[in-house]
Amino acid sequence: MAxxxxxxxxxxxxxxxxxxxxxxxxxxxxxxFLFSEMVQYTQNRSKSVDDMTRRLELAGNGIGKxxxxxxxxxxxxxxxxxxxxxxxxxxxxxISSSVWKGLFGKGADSLEKSTQADDEYMILEADPVTNTxxxxxxxxxxxxxxxxVAGIISGILESASFPATVTAVTSRxxxxxxxxxxxxxxxxxxxxxxxxxxRLG
Numbered sequence: 001m002a003x004x005x006x007x008x009x010x011x012x013x014x015x016x017x018x019x020x021x022x023x024x025x026x027x028x029x030x031x032x033f034l035f036s037e038m039v040q041y042t043q044n045r046s047k048s049v050d051d052m053t054r055r056l057e058l059a060g061n062g063i064g065k066x067x068x069x070x071x072x073x074x075x076x077x078x079x080x081x082x083x084x085x086x087x088x089x090x091x092x093x094x095i096s097s098s099v100w101k102g103l104f105g106k107g108a109d110s111l112e113k114s115t116q117a118d119d120e121y122m123i124l125e126a127d128p129v130t131n132t133x134x135x136x137x138x139x140x141x142x143x144x145x146x147x148x149v150a151g152i153i154s155g156i157l158e159s160a161s162f163p164a165t166v167t168a169v170t171s172r173x174x175x176x177x178x179x180x181x182x183x184x185x186x187x188x189x190x191x192x193x194x195x196x197x198x199r200l201g
C-alpha cells in the first residue's frame with residue numbers, strides 16, 4: 001500500500017469518517033458546468049427524449065441511494081445508529097425538507113397529497129436548479145432535466161424500502177399562477193407500500 005508523505009498508510013476516501021455537517025457549499029457555476037456536460041453526454045447517447053429522460057433518472061437514482069445514507073447519519077442522535085424513517089409521510093417530509101436543504105440549500109416549495117389517487121404524492125419546486133441554466137430546443141419541448149432530481153428521489157425511496165415511480169412533470173404558469181415554469185415531482189407508490197402503510201394505521 002502506498003504511503004503518505006508523513007509515513008503512514010494512505011486511506012481510501014470511503015474509509016474516512018463522515019463529517020456531521022458539510023464543510024461548504026458547491027459553487028453554483030461548477031454544478032451548472034458539470035450538469036450541462038452530463039446532459040450533453042446523455043443527449044449524445046439517447047435515441048429519443050424518453051430515452052434521455054430515463055438516462056437522467058438512472059443517473060440520479062444512484063446518487064439518491066448514497067444521499068439517503070449520508071443525510072440519515074448526519075441527523076443521527078448523539079448515540080446509536082443513523083435515523084430510520086418507517087412511515088411514508090415522515091420519509092416524504094424528510095426528503096422535501098432536510099434532503100432538499102442538503103442538496104439545494106433550501107426546502108422544497110411544498111409537499112402535497114394527490115386528490116386523484118391515494119398512492120400519489122407531489123413535491124413542488126418552482127425553480128429547480130437543474131433547469132436554471134439549461135435551454136431546451138424546440139424539437140425536445142417536453143424534456144425536463146429535473147428528471148435527474150426525480151431519479152434522486154426514486155433512489156432515496158428505493159433505499160428506504162418505499163419503492164415508487166417518480167416523474168418530473170413541467171408545471172405551466174397558467175396552471176399554477178407562478179411567474180415561470182416549475183416542476184412537480186409526481187411520486188406514485190407501489191401497492192405493496194400502500195398495503196404496509198394501511199396495516200400500520
